[in-house]
Amino acid sequence: MSFSSILGQDKTIKRLRALLESGRVPPAMIFHGAPGTGKFLAAVEFAKTLNCSHAAHREKPPAPPAPDPDDLFAAPAPAPAPEQEQEPVKLHTDPSDPCGACLSCLQAASGAHPDIRVVDTAFQAALLDEAESANLKIDTMRELTRWAQQKPMLSAWKIFIVRDAEALMPQAQNALLKTLEEPPPGTLVILTVSKKTSLLETILSRSCVIEFGRLPKAALKTILEARGAGPDEAASLAGLAGGSLEKAAEAGAFLKRVSALRPGDQARIFKFSSGLPRDSHKARDEVKTLLDLLLAKTRGAWRAAEGTAKTRLTALLRRTLDLRRMADRNVSYQLLLETALLESERAGIKIEDLVKPE
Numbered sequence: 001m002s003f004s005s006i007l008g009q010d011k012t013i014k015r016l017r018a019l020l021e022s023g024r025v026p027p028a029m030i031f032h033g034a035p036g037t038g039k040f041l042a043a044v045e046f047a048k049t050l051n052c053s054h055a056a057h058r059e060k061p062p063a064p065p066a067p068d069p070d071d072l073f074a075a076p077a078p079a080p081a082p083e084q085e086q087e088p089v090k091l092h093t094d095p096s097d098p099c100g101a102c103l104s105c106l107q108a109a110s111g112a113h114p115d116i117r118v119v120d121t122a123f124q125a126a127l128l129d130e131a132e133s134a135n136l137k138i139d140t141m142r143e144l145t146r147w148a149q150q151k152p153m154l155s156a157w158k159i160f161i162v163r164d165a166e167a168l169m170p171q172a173q174n175a176l177l178k179t180l181e182e183p184p185p186g187t188l189v190i191l192t193v194s195k196k197t198s199l200l201e202t203i204l205s206r207s208c209v210i211e212f213g214r215l216p217k218a219a220l221k222t223i224l225e226a227r228g229a230g231p232d233e234a235a236s237l238a239g240l241a242g243g244s245l246e247k248a249a250e251a252g253a254f255l256k257r258v259s260a261l262r263p264g265d266q267a268r269i270f271k272f273s274s275g276l277p278r279d280s281h282k283a284r285d286e287v288k289t290l291l292d293l294l295l296a297k298t299r300g301a302w303r304a305a306e307g308t309a310k311t312r313l314t315a316l317l318r319r320t321l322d323l324r325r326m327a328d329r330n331v332s333y334q335l336l337l338e339t340a341l342l343e344s345e346r347a348g349i350k351i352e353d354l355v356k357p358e
């Protein structure tokens with residue numbers, strides 16, 4: 001794995017490489033983009049490269065000036081090393097790729113690097129010894145702040161990747177803010193987020209925002225094929241995915257479930273809806289993706305329709321949009337899905353149509 005293997009984000013990866021090569025890595029970064037566009041993967045590669053023992057940065061760990069805990073107005077540590085101290089040390093073909101073979105790279109690849117921590121709701125559940133919650137809490141960010149004060153164990157950089165940072169509650173964001181305002185030398189916090197508006201302005205203004213666009217269909221197809229999909233299936237899923245690998249995976253699950261339905265079976269919509277995941281967050285995401293597919297399909301039919309058919313499809317579009325909004329509330333997702341599918345079928349759009357690309 002390296003930056004080169006992250007497909008469909010050429011401009012973004014180029015920017016990340018430039019940051020690594022300049023030696024001016026900001027202490028707080030936000031990787032922003034739709035779900036399934038490679039943000040987390042890129043964050044892990046970025047962390048891996050920074051800490052790779054063979055990387056160009058190896059000779060230049062961040063100079064640790066003795067931190068003065070009373071100096072609240074000290075400027076944030078800007079970078080591991082000033083530019084003039086940077087020497088071109090080329091040990092790989094591309095200095096901004098991790099070597100993949102040193103102890104640091106191997107530990108990072110296995111998720112066991114002592115100085116690279118992924119903070120998400122699953123990690124929080126283990127940390128706080130409780131069931132997985134939808135939110136990231138203040139206690140977790142306090143722990144992060146505490147770790148950030150400790151020296152790295154193995155590498156030059158101590159890196160925290162807060163995954164899906166929209167899960168951060170406002171108090172938790174405030175707790176994290178302290179680390180972003182006065183980052184201990186050699187500390188990097190990367191937040192991956194699909195909705196920037198879920199972050200406080202104070203967090204946004206202190207972070208370097210890196211944008212991840214939707215993945216082009218060709219890149220999606222290549223990734224899906226590399227993951228074992230046949231060429232036709234990969235093309236079909238790439239067409240349904242709206243530029244998101246996560247949506248492609250969800251569409252793949254639909255394809256399987258829809259192809260298992262018997263045409264003409266009166267109960268097939270109920271059978272389909274009852275196959276939603278038990279986990280309510282996953283069920284909600286799946287219903288939202290399905291409603292998005294339904295909306296795309298209905299819009300397509302609406303554009304081609306005339307007369308009474310157009311009127312009927314206009315009503316269906318409005319209704320499906322209403323249901324799509326309801327999916328963000330605490331409702332029965334199964335009921336919501338059944339309603340949407342039954343109403344669509346009455347208007348002439350069948351569940352089987354949803355998995356056919358335009």
Ligand SMILES: [Zn+2]
Pocket residue numbers: 051052053054055098099100101102103104105106
């Ligand atoms: Zn390495």
